[in-house]
């Protein structure tokens with residue numbers, strides 16, 4: 001266990017990987033942040049102090065003990081703002097739940113929490129399977145024609161529809177493609193900006209090409225979100241979905257409702273966080289099934305035995321034990337949130353290494369989930385790691401696809417319900433085939449995308 005009680009003076013900073021004296025590691029990080037972070041760990045160990053650019057330093061921590069300290073034991077020292085990652089994301093998600101901090105975050109989190117209670121999620125199950133079912137006839141046609149489809153896009157449009165209907169009672173099917181494209185462009189652009197030391201300055205220059213593109217895409221999304229809020233406000237009935245809860249929330253002291261900008265930030269955050277990562281979990285899940293036919297056969301056997309031809313329901317989830325193990329193993333090797341970012345406010349001691357105040361701290365579950373010190377045969381796809389018997393003898397922070405501590409994902413239950421139900425519905429009807437010669441590569445944007453959008457072929461079972 002790590003302790004901050006030890007005198008900081010006697011503690012050294014973490015070791016440093018090699019870096020250019022002036023240009024640091026910025027260009028390496030920009031080329032491939034994930035490979036570069038793995039190299040830092042190979043060269044310096046699980047705690048690394050790397051020269052980002054000139055005299056700007058960053059700190060990378062990948063040991064489960066470090067996660068426990070940063071995300072839980074002393075989480076108040078490790079905030080989202082004013083760190084550069086969240087400052088860059090500010091124009092898109094503002095001070096929504098994901099990026100907010102302190103009392104304001106706690107108030108908003110408590111406000112949104114009831115929408116994610118088990119009872120609410122149970123109600124949403126039907127919305128989730130219906131969204132998959134609506135696509136079946138199109139996917140059957142694609143299967144008969146032997147077409148290769150952009151599977152990531154298929155999953156993205158479906159999960160966006162689910163998030164819209166389940167959380168905000170709106171039908172986004174008409175807008176899904178356009179919104180998805182805008183999110184995709186922003187995702188790509190933001191990750192380039194996060195690893196570019198200049199972007200914190202260029203983002204303030206309105207005519208800079210990347211600033212113009214961001215402004216245009218966010219403008220389009222804003223029009224849609226504000227009109228969603230406006231329509232619901234005018235309808236006179238708040239409703240009992242997440243939008244209703246946000247609209248009827250009142251400040252305990254002043255009795256005032258949330259201002260429209262805060263509402264916009266929450267809705268945008270939940271819409272993005274509510275579909276983007278689940279899309280990736282499902283996309284990588286079917287890629288893994290395509291790669292491992294014996295595992296696919298076991299999933300199909302379980303799904304057939306449990307469902308007997310009908311659509312899955314919330315009550316089936318506890319019976320789909322093996323499918324869930326496959327999902328967990330998928331998120332071990334391909335965690336959608338592959339890196340987490342924090343701002344270390346005060347000087348601290350993490351895992352015996354001192355860090356200064358105002359430090360950029362990065363955590364990388366992707367590296368931890370593949371660490372040979374924590375996992376035997378780490379690169380092998382083995383769902384048995386997540387069998388009830390094997391789960392218990394693991395460090396609690398060795399596997400954190402949903403983060404940990406007070407800032408752990410609020411949508412975990414929603415995401416797992418959606419992923420299991422949708423995966424079972426699809427696996428009952430289709431196989432996804434990987435075109436000859438295609439090997440998916442990870443594309444570390446803000447989240448862990450597959451390079452080239454994951455071309456797969458539907459096959460009827």
Ligand code: HEM
Nearest residue numbers: 097098273274277278281337401402403407409410411415
């Ligand atoms: C497989 C799907 C998902 C994964 C892997 C995932 C992962 C994560 C992770 C790792 C965090 C913590 C980020 C940090 O500590 O910096 C997080 C936070 C969050 N997630 Fe998710 N998420 C998923 C689905 C969802 C869904 C479906 C929703 C909403 C419907 C959602 C909403 C949020 C929100 C609002 C936060 C911020 C919570 C806070 O700070 O209080 N996520 N998610």
